Each structure stands twice: as C-alpha cells, then as structure tokens.
Amino acid sequence: MNFLRNRLVVLGLVLLATVLLYLLLPSIRQGSMEPSLELPGDPPLFFREALPVDRAVVLLHGQAFTSKTWEELGTMAILATNGYQALAMDLPGRTEGCQTHFSSGVFPGRVVSIMTWEGTNPKLKSVLLNSHTDVVPVFQEHWKYDAFSAFKDAEGNIYARGTQDMKCVTIQYIEAIRRLKSEGRKLMRTVHLMFVPDEEVGGHKGMETFVNHPEFKNLNIGFALDEGLANPSEAFTVFYGERNPWWITIHCPGSPGHGSRFVENTAAEKLRQIINSFLDFREKEKHRLNTSECFTLGDVTTVNMTMVKGGVAYNVIPAEMDVSFDLRIPPTVNLQEFEGQIQQWCKEAGEDVTYEFAQKHMNQNVTSTEESDPWWSAFSAACKEMNMTLEKEIFPAATDSRFIRAVGIPAIGFSPMNRTPILLHDHNEYLNEQVFLRGISVYEKLIPALAGVVAFPDEA
Numbered sequence: 001m002n003f004l005r006n007r008l009v010v011l012g013l014v015l016l017a018t019v020l021l022y023l024l025l026p027s028i029r030q031g032s033m034e035p036s037l038e039l040p041g042d043p044p045l046f047f048r049e050a051l052p053v054d055r056a057v058v059l060l061h062g063q064a065f066t067s068k069t070w071e072e073l074g075t076m077a078i079l080a081t082n083g084y085q086a087l088a089m090d091l092p093g094r095t096e097g098c099q100t101h102f103s104s105g106v107f108p109g110r111v112v113s114i115m116t117w118e119g120t121n122p123k124l125k126s127v128l129l130n131s132h133t134d135v136v137p138v139f140q141e142h143w144k145y146d147a148f149s150a151f152k153d154a155e156g157n158i159y160a161r162g163t164q165d166m167k168c169v170t171i172q173y174i175e176a177i178r179r180l181k182s183e184g185r186k187l188m189r190t191v192h193l194m195f196v197p198d199e200e201v202g203g204h205k206g207m208e209t210f211v212n213h214p215e216f217k218n219l220n221i222g223f224a225l226d227e228g229l230a231n232p233s234e235a236f237t238v239f240y241g242e243r244n245p246w247w248i249t250i251h252c253p254g255s256p257g258h259g260s261r262f263v264e265n266t267a268a269e270k271l272r273q274i275i276n277s278f279l280d281f282r283e284k285e286k287h288r289l290n291t292s293e294c295f296t297l298g299d300v301t302t303v304n305m306t307m308v309k310g311g312v313a314y315n316v317i318p319a320e321m322d323v324s325f326d327l328r329i330p331p332t333v334n335l336q337e338f339e340g341q342i343q344q345w346c347k348e349a350g351e352d353v354t355y356e357f358a359q360k361h362m363n364q365n366v367t368s369t370e371e372s373d374p375w376w377s378a379f380s381a382a383c384k385e386m387n388m389t390l391e392k393e394i395f396p397a398a399t400d401s402r403f404i405r406a407v408g409i410p411a412i413g414f415s416p417m418n419r420t421p422i423l424l425h426d427h428n429e430y431l432n433e434q435v436f437l438r439g440i441s442v443y444e445k446l447i448p449a450l451a452g453v454v455a456f457p458d459e460a
C-alpha cells in the first residue's frame, strides 16, 4: 500500500514537473511559440540521466543547482542504486533571445540570475531592472486563503505572499520585455533583468556584496529600477532615496548593591535618562510628521526602543543595563551631527555610558529627480504620457536600491501599484489583476524610454 502510494507520488511529481516545464519554457515548445520572437537557434535541452529502473525522479536546474551539482553530490547515484530513474535537467542558456547567466559571485549557496537583452549600442551604459526573489514568512492562520495559492477572488484580487513585494514587478518586467521583443522592437541601450536573493534579510549575501563584484561592474549599469510601494490613491509613488537604518545599543553601567538601599549611580537611573532622551526625540519627530502637510514617513527620523536587557534578581541592583533602538534617518539629516547628539545624550545620562552599533548605514546618495537629469526626465515623461501622477518620496524602510545608489548608480524604487493598500509583509497581501495587468503596459513604455536615453558626451 505504502509502496503503491510512493509510486503514485513520484509519478505525480514527474507529471507536474513535465507540465511546468512545458508551460514555463517556451523555447522547448517546438512550433507553438509566438512567431515574431527571434531565437538564436533553440539550444538543446541538456540533461544527465542515471538509469534504470521503474521509478523516476526529475531534478530541476535551480538557483544554485545544475545537473552537474546533482551528479557531484552523489544524489543521482544514490537514487539510481535505490531503484529510481533520476533525471537532472539543465535549462537552456538562452530564453527568447536574452542571454541568461547565473553568478555565484555573492555567497556560497546564493546565486544572482541575470538576463541580458543586448541593445543596438551595447557600449552605452545599460538599464537594470532589479527584483529580489525572496519573500517574508506567512502566518497562515491569519490569511483568508492559502498564502501560496495565488487565489483570485470575485473582485479580481489575487492573494499571495509576494504579490506586492515584489513578484508582481518581476513578472511585469519579463512580460513587458516579451511583448517588446514579439513586436520586433530593438532598444538602443542594453537592458539587464537581475534576480537577487536575500533582500528581505538585509541583502548582505545578495546585492550588498554583488554591487562590488567585477561581474556587477561589467554590466556597466547607468540607471536602475527596483521595488517601490503601493499607493492607495490614484497616484503612483516613486522613491528616489532611502533612510539610513541605524541599530544601536546603549550600555549603562552602574554601582551594584542590595535592593534594600539607596545606592548611588545605578544603571537604572542612567537607563531612564537614555530612554527619556531617545523617546522625547521620538515624540518631536512624530509631531513634525503629524503637523506638516508635505512630510511623509521618509522625511523624519523614526526611533523605536526594541530591546532592554539587564538584571539578575529582584533584590540585586544590577551592574549594567542595556537598551537598543531602531533608528531610521532621512538623507536630509547630517549624520555626524546626529551621532554627536547621541554622544551628548550618553554624557548627560551619567558616567561611563557607551554605545555600539549593530548596523550603521552612512550613505546618503539620492537619485536626481530634476527635469534636467536625462534618466529622470525619460522616466517622468513616459509616466506623463500615460497620464500617471507621480508622488516623489524617500523610502521609509530599506531596499536593495540603497546598495545600488551607494556605488553611485541612480536608482528609482517603483512598483506600478496605485489604488492599492500597502500590504507588503502583511497578512492577506494581494494585488488586483487590473492593476497588475496595467503595470505590464507601464513597463512596456518605461523600458524603451530608459533604454532610449541619448548617449551622454562621456559615452561616445
């Protein structure tokens, strides 16, 4: 019974993989492709096979795996000796005329995938369409539908983790390029589609490392698009900069002693001072945000006390107490002066109060949104032509754009989602199909506009 069930499961998996391959790989669907796509000769599908016997397993080419990897790991041999037919498949290196390559130039087990559509003048700086492939976890009990089923309700709202953050954009980029190519369009500048790991956990093993890798430099990027946020109104939000995240812990040492006495110079008194200084500043910033018409969250510094540590017993005055804060600082703030303020608060709190950073980002590059900037002017003119209203903002949290800007490349955070509540990382994240489909048309205009930015004097 068990044996029969196993066989059925394996058979089901094989059938599923076959169907997926058939649907996802137009280049192996001989004769059924849209006629106008240029294919530089369909490359043969490469696979490694370990025979025999009467049970089959298909190992697909994943982010970090090729058929060679499966072979080297011994997976194929183990499967074969246990009576399975193991088939490890490599995807073709080219998809619809775009050169695809995988860079392991980040960290072991992390791979950046890049698809390149070469422009008619490949010497010019290229356009990067970036997206991250990871998502944050879900709490299924709070979801109306299975968070990974992409359920579409009667209103056309598609529910799934990642619908807003940012698989919608990933798919829109690809679909827009597919449409442009099928129309026979040729763009002047090269366009790179990049799919990076680990954005949701800080990008350290993804974009932060990759921007300094020679392979990234070889892409010769002049301008980048990356994720933005939904906008509940008619307008679309574009992000031209980000706040710098600082994670700081303040150490408050003090005289220990018995809990029954008035010990002088205690850790708790210093801790109270520190908490007051940070939270008073928090109130001021909150007030500034709430009383100004033109401020958004990205324009003020947010302060949140996130951890407190200290103490061993009810009747023991501790020798140290620590408190940690999450600070997000807009690019308009002078960071040296701000750190000076923190030093002052520590001094006022009492003797020997020190601090250390777990994270301290210092880059304040913002992307120009002046009409005189050729990239911005191409972006905004294309949006204007589509009657889109843009709201320019500083991103309140952090995305991979900050690493791109840090190496001097202008980047705009933009996800074409208007009339949509902001639900990234939230339960019941969804995107309406109409908004999603319109986004494809938006990129169909945006990508040629950016790839058509005339050559700069220094590009000749």
Ligand SMILES: [Zn+2]
Pocket (backbone or CB within 6 Å): 132, 165, 166, 199, 227
């Ligand atoms: Zn994201």
